[in-house]
Amino acid sequence: MEFCPTCGMLLQYALPHLDRPARFFCPTCPYVCHIESKVKIKRRQRLVKKVIEPIFSKDDMKNGPTTEATCPNCGFGKAVFQQIQIRSADEPMSTFYWCLNEKCGHQWRED
Structure with missing residues (x-):
């Protein structure tokens, strides 16, 4: 405009x-x-993908409570979880899971 x-x-x-x-x-x-x-393009600039740090580290998740959640990656039936309030107070908490299968170690979240 x-x-x-x-x-x-x-x-x-x-x-x-x-x-x-x-x-x-x-x-x-x-x-x-x-x-x-x-239109003249004076120079091209490569975009560098920013490294995203995880919300919870492996050390935080090791001591967390376990639940019987099924991993979407490998289908293993146990995972460690943490809950945190990311959005506004009237929205539900986000739950972060970490697969306990030593070969997988997949992380996922449910809002």
């Missing part, structure tokens, strides 16, 4: 017509801003 620097009105877009380029124009005053047809 672009606004007119003169009167502050929302600018409207006009498609290119014959030899006139595309433009933004103000419906209330004579302001016109022509748009170049070619």
